[in-house]
Amino acid sequence: MTDLATGPTTAGTALLTAAGDGVDRHLSDLLVLGANGVPTCYLADPGAAHAAGSDPVLYTGHRDILPPTRALGAEWFADLCTYRPGHLPGGELNRSIGHWNTPAQLEVFEILSGRVLMITAWHSPSGTPVLNWQACGPGDLVAVPFGAWHQTSVLDGPAVVFNIYTDLPGTEQQHTSRHAAQHAETKYRSSAPVEVTAIRSGTGFTLTGSRRGRGHWGRGVQAVEPTWLREAVGPDGLVALHTSASAEHLSRLADAARTHLPTAQPRPEGERR
Structure with a gap:
């Protein structure tokens, strides 16, 4: 079990005052079935959610x-998510x-504010x-492999999370990240989910999952913010990096990511729809 802690709200939450209306995601969005009738999202207790x-x-x-930024021959996009506090039916963290x-x-x-748990999974080249x-x-910063x-x-909400994303050149792929962001069928329903999630445990949380999920992915390893990521983003944070639209600065981030971020091998057929 890992204890929870709280932290102060940062000035970056001022973005929310200019956010306007967003797209709400509901409990029912976690219960959507794919075209083959298989759940597109793993839940710790789907029965409790349905009931x-x-x-x-x-x-x-x-x-x-924020408006897109163009650098390195690509568009860089910026999103913001505001998470409600609490937990799902059955005790799983929101x-x-x-x-x-x-x-x-x-x-x-x-x-930008609150506390969250970022869970990531992939297969190494081996x-x-x-x-x-x-x-x-x-x-705190997180970079996804x-x-x-x-x-x-x-973990402690409400929580406000800002992110930037782009597609770096040099990798062939069927869909771009922008296409996935704009099409739920591609982003959420084209591949089987990792069957691991987090549930409330006292004042903290534990990772849990299906027998297949835990058997395959194991207990999980705690990660920390890497030094290279903080150095690449800079002391003013991610919002300032995107707002400055500095091609040189974004290039440093891209170069550091190529050097340090793991790259997942293509997912096995069993993990695709």
Whole structure:
């Protein structure tokens, strides 16, 4: 079990005052079935969710919260998510839907307020399954490995999370990250979810999952913010980096990510729809 802690709200939450209306994600979005009738999202207790009798908002996504920035021959996009506090029926932490990133996608998050748990999973080039989790508070940064799966759970909410993403050139892929962001069928339903999630445990949380999920992915390893990521983003944070639209600065981030971020091997057929 890992204890929870709280942190102060940062000045970056001022973005929310200019956010306007976003897209609400509800409990029912976690219960969607794919075309083959298989759940597109793993839940710790799907029976409790189906029997809840209500459909609360879990989080609100604000697409393109800042204008896109062009650098390195690509568009860089910025989003913001506001997560509600609490837990799902059955004790699972309130959470995002979770999805696989595209192989060329560079995505970096900064927590602006509240605390969240970032769970990431991928297969190394040798085929070894890797499951990481990182508990994050205000100002913390997370970079998702290329082609990895990730899910955000709320430790202390409301939580506000800012992210930027782009597709770095040089990797062939069927869909771009922008296409996935704009099409739920591609982003959430084209590949089987990782069957691991987090549940409330006393004042903290534990990772749990299906027998198949835990047997394959294991217990998970705690991750920390890497030094290279902080150095690449800079002391002013991710919002300032995107707003400055400095091609030189974004190039340093891209170069550092190529050097240090793991790259997932293509997902096995059993993990695709």
